[in-house]
Amino acid sequence: MSENTPSAQVPTRSVPTRPVEFDAWLDDLPKHFAADSDIVRSHVLAVLSSVFPDGEDYFVRSVEAVRDRIEDPLLRRHVEGFVGQESMHGREHRVLNERLAELGYPTGAIGTYVRRLTAFRERFQNEKANLAVTAALEHYTATLAETLLTDPEARAEIGHDAVRDLLMWHALEESEHKAVAFDVYKKVGGTERMRVAMMWLVHLNFLLETSIWTMISLAMDPVARRHPLRVLRGVGRLRRSPFFSMRAVRQLFQYHRRGFHPNDRDTTELIAVWRAKLFGPDGKLTDLLAS
Ligand SMILES: [Fe+2]
Ligand SMILES: [Fe+2]
Numbered sequence: 001m002s003e004n005t006p007s008a009q010v011p012t013r014s015v016p017t018r019p020v021e022f023d024a025w026l027d028d029l030p031k032h033f034a035a036d037s038d039i040v041r042s043h044v045l046a047v048l049s050s051v052f053p054d055g056e057d058y059f060v061r062s063v064e065a066v067r068d069r070i071e072d073p074l075l076r077r078h079v080e081g082f083v084g085q086e087s088m089h090g091r092e093h094r095v096l097n098e099r100l101a102e103l104g105y106p107t108g109a110i111g112t113y114v115r116r117l118t119a120f121r122e123r124f125q126n127e128k129a130n131l132a133v134t135a136a137l138e139h140y141t142a143t144l145a146e147t148l149l150t151d152p153e154a155r156a157e158i159g160h161d162a163v164r165d166l167l168m169w170h171a172l173e174e175s176e177h178k179a180v181a182f183d184v185y186k187k188v189g190g191t192e193r194m195r196v197a198m199m200w201l202v203h204l205n206f207l208l209e210t211s212i213w214t215m216i217s218l219a220m221d222p223v224a225r226r227h228p229l230r231v232l233r234g235v236g237r238l239r240r241s242p243f244f245s246m247r248a249v250r251q252l253f254q255y256h257r258r259g260f261h262p263n264d265r266d267t268t269e270l271i272a273v274w275r276a277k278l279f280g281p282d283g284k285l286t287d288l289l290a291s
Contacts, residue, residue, distance in 0.1 A: 014081065015173075015177045017081060025162035026163075029163070030160070033159050033160035035158065036159070038157075039218070039223065039230055040237070041159075044238065046100050046217060047110060049100065049107070050105070050114075051210075053090040054114040057090055057118075058134070059134045060087065062127070063079055063082060063184050064083065066131070075183055078179075081177060082181070085173045085177055089173065092169075104220065105220075106217055121133065127188065132195050135182040135198075136201075138178060138181045139262065140252070145174040146270070149172065149175065149270050175274075178263075192258055192259075199255050251265070
């Protein structure tokens with residue numbers, strides 16, 4: 001892992017781009033990399049990682065389509081940071097996904113599915129609708145990120161050190177830019193009605209695609225096929241996971257409230273704590289693997 005951010009002393013609400021590389025740390029990744037070699041959790045995490053690169057490319061395109069119309073200089077700076085951060089997330093998740101593909105996960109097929117789905121959306125939806133989908137999915141990533149940053153149990157579930165560190169870095173930056181797509185959507189005149197309606201579609205789509213791809217991924221795994229009881233136990237554990245807790249679900253559904261804004265949940269303190277933990281006082285990525 002390497003990082004060379006110019007300065008760690010960034011204002012609380014800023015969206016800095018930090019070039020990081022996880023390649024070398026993923027060489028020893030085992031097939032079932034989640035804690036306790038949990039088969040189901042490993043497949044769920046692999047599915048989520050597979051969705052990110054092409055999904056985040058779509059987020060970037062949605063925001064860039066209206067970038068020239070944003071006059072507010074602060075929001076323009078935030079958009080620049082958002083594009084930088086999402087591009088970097090895509091790059092590092094592609095590295096992880098290539099490694100997962102070598103281990104037999106269907107990351108390539110999932111990437112193709114996401115590319116086709118987003119191309120379909122861009123063909124038939126207007127700019128505001130694409131931004132509404134992006135803002136809704138950004139609330140998903142912000143909710144997952146806050147769970148990861150606040151709950152040690154959630155972090156422990158990830159298992160492999162490099163995957164955990166990659167997701168912690170990603171979670172920190174998702175929290176830093178959680179309001180950017182939302183603010184852009186509002187700036188171009190996106191309505192509350194469309195925002196909430198798109199979130200319902202996103203709920204349906206996310207639930208279906210995550211569970212279907214996890215089932216396909218599990219069906220392709222010879223160990224999962226040989227050990228159905230291990231898979232069933234994994235499903236049971238998944239239901240008790242912090243990512244599926246009532247707290248996370250309530251947070252997700254706050255988005256449906258009229259007048260909701262992502263910064264209603266003040267995460268400035270949480271961001272400050274994790275910036276210091278992950279990037280230290282000199283702005284260099286701390287070697288968390290050793291801690
Ligand atoms: Fe991201
Ligand atoms: Fe994001």
